[in-house]
Amino acid sequence: MGLFERFLSLWIALAMMAGLILGSFAPTLVQLIAAAEFASVNLVVAVLIWAMVYPMMIGVDLTSLGQVARQPKGLLITVIVNWLIKPFTMAALAVLFFETVFAPWIAPEDAKQYIAGLILLGAAPCTAMVFVWSQLTKGDENYTLLQVTVNDVIMVFAFAPLVAFLLGVTNVTVPWETLVLSAVLFVLLPLLAGVATRRALGTQQAITTFSARVKPASIMGLIVTVMILFALQGHQIIERPTLIALIAVPILIQSYAIFAVAYGAAYMMGVSHRVAAPCALIGTSNFFELAVAVAISLFGLGSGAALATVVGVLVEVPVMLSLVWFANRTRSGFDPQHA
Numbered sequence: 001m002g003l004f005e006r007f008l009s010l011w012i013a014l015a016m017m018a019g020l021i022l023g024s025f026a027p028t029l030v031q032l033i034a035a036a037e038f039a040s041v042n043l044v045v046a047v048l049i050w051a052m053v054y055p056m057m058i059g060v061d062l063t064s065l066g067q068v069a070r071q072p073k074g075l076l077i078t079v080i081v082n083w084l085i086k087p088f089t090m091a092a093l094a095v096l097f098f099e100t101v102f103a104p105w106i107a108p109e110d111a112k113q114y115i116a117g118l119i120l121l122g123a124a125p126c127t128a129m130v131f132v133w134s135q136l137t138k139g140d141e142n143y144t145l146l147q148v149t150v151n152d153v154i155m156v157f158a159f160a161p162l163v164a165f166l167l168g169v170t171n172v173t174v175p176w177e178t179l180v181l182s183a184v185l186f187v188l189l190p191l192l193a194g195v196a197t198r199r200a201l202g203t204q205q206a207i208t209t210f211s212a213r214v215k216p217a218s219i220m221g222l223i224v225t226v227m228i229l230f231a232l233q234g235h236q237i238i239e240r241p242t243l244i245a246l247i248a249v250p251i252l253i254q255s256y257a258i259f260a261v262a263y264g265a266a267y268m269m270g271v272s273h274r275v276a277a278p279c280a281l282i283g284t285s286n287f288f289e290l291a292v293a294v295a296i297s298l299f300g301l302g303s304g305a306a307l308a309t310v311v312g313v314l315v316e317v318p319v320m321l322s323l324v325w326f327a328n329r330t331r332s333g334f335d336p337q338h339a
Helices: 008-025 027-035 043-057 062-067 072-101 108-122 129-136 141-169 176-201 204-239 243-268 273-284 288-299 304-329
Strands: none
Touching: 008 027, 008 204, 008 304, 027 204, 043 176, 043 204, 043 288, 072 108, 072 141, 072 243, 072 273, 108 141, 108 243, 108 288, 108 304, 129 141, 129 273, 129 304, 141 176, 141 273, 176 204, 176 288, 204 288, 204 304, 243 273, 243 304, 273 304, 288 304
């Protein structure tokens, strides 16, 4: 596990602090960045999001789809959890907490924004970090690649309709054109660019080397995006420091509950641990880069929806490391011939 992945929450926390400072001392610069929009897409953030997403899409190998029939149980769990359970439970938890439990402390309009951000997180299954979690649990690397590839292909077609449905059910107005444009810009086009890059590079060694070279761009894109978000959100966060903790509550509950469902299902169905652990971790982790990008496109840089997606980034690593620890401790409980 690299230095960045291991301390991701620390880097994000530092980026948040830097953003608060930037918003206090250079508000004009921040406003200029926020105003750089075309067709509801912030141009500065669009470049940063591409810097984040493109290196991850290089890791998607469409040729692995030919292995769909191999150990279908694990793939079935991944698809059901990611697309038929997780988005809906995240939406339900968001509504429960921000329209009922936290209602005395959250204004109704703000609550809608946080609900929207959490829905975007729940509808975006992990694409890149899951390879790290798979490695830490001694997962089957080829099967993990297959699971991620299948999820990404489904995401191209299902993400926008699913998000639109859930936002509509929770009474959040959805600009369909902007949502579809975001899905094309931040899912389809980066995926196609990643596939084209793999084809141009040819060998796996060349792909691995190139991915290592562009990875710093992904790191910087995430950090600068978080800085910009918190520069715009600074006044609200300083006035209400407990807001971050409130947003984190449903994310934490969702993460541990989804892992329990997927990991438990894998155990009951006799799935090998090398497949079961990554299978459950894919469902638990989020494609937070996509969630951040779409939240900004739909609701704006200074929106509560964008803030909620960034909180998802903040809690991701501590939660996932705790689940990696649990998966490793329970490896022996799976069928020895599969473990």
